[in-house]
Amino acid sequence: MSTNRKDLIIVNHIKKIVVLLPVAMLMIGLFTAIMTSVSILPEHAFFPTWLKAFTFAFLVMLPSGGILFYFVNKAVQRVFPSFSVLQRNLIHGLSMAVIMETILALVTTFNNRGFPSFELFLKEASLSLLAALPVGIAMACLMSLVIKPRLEAHFSSGTAA
Numbered sequence: 001m002s003t004n005r006k007d008l009i010i011v012n013h014i015k016k017i018v019v020l021l022p023v024a025m026l027m028i029g030l031f032t033a034i035m036t037s038v039s040i041l042p043e044h045a046f047f048p049t050w051l052k053a054f055t056f057a058f059l060v061m062l063p064s065g066g067i068l069f070y071f072v073n074k075a076v077q078r079v080f081p082s083f084s085v086l087q088r089n090l091i092h093g094l095s096m097a098v099i100m101e102t103i104l105a106l107v108t109t110f111n112n113r114g115f116p117s118f119e120l121f122l123k124e125a126s127l128s129l130l131a132a133l134p135v136g137i138a139m140a141c142l143m144s145l146v147i148k149p150r151l152e153a154h155f156s157s158g159t160a161a
Helices: 003-039 046-079 085-113 118-156
Strands: none
Touching: 003 046, 003 085, 003 118, 046 085, 085 118
């Protein structure tokens, strides 16, 4: 592969990141804010607690979520080959919402409350998850039905190059 071709591929990947990063940051900020507000202890200030959760989600959950996104997409393609693209996108989006928000609820609850007992931890993590899951499902539907198809069309066209 020539150097110019490699440079073009790198530039295209950077453009994809620049387009997707604001959407990802908005989603991370929204989900961590909801989960932090539900699981925060009364004596803790919201902003520093939320910032800690946001930083973790941005630095750890976003990259691991990108990898998980790829593998869940491949699994959905393999398990549901006869489904329409729209149906597969919805299954993919809903699966990602449940998986990622469950992990984020567990981590956020642990960071905010610790692990005083299994029952209390499970209760608090469940409350965080249930508070954020409707927003996550709405975002998954929006991503699956509107944003993902438009991004795929954008990246497959010459405008992304």
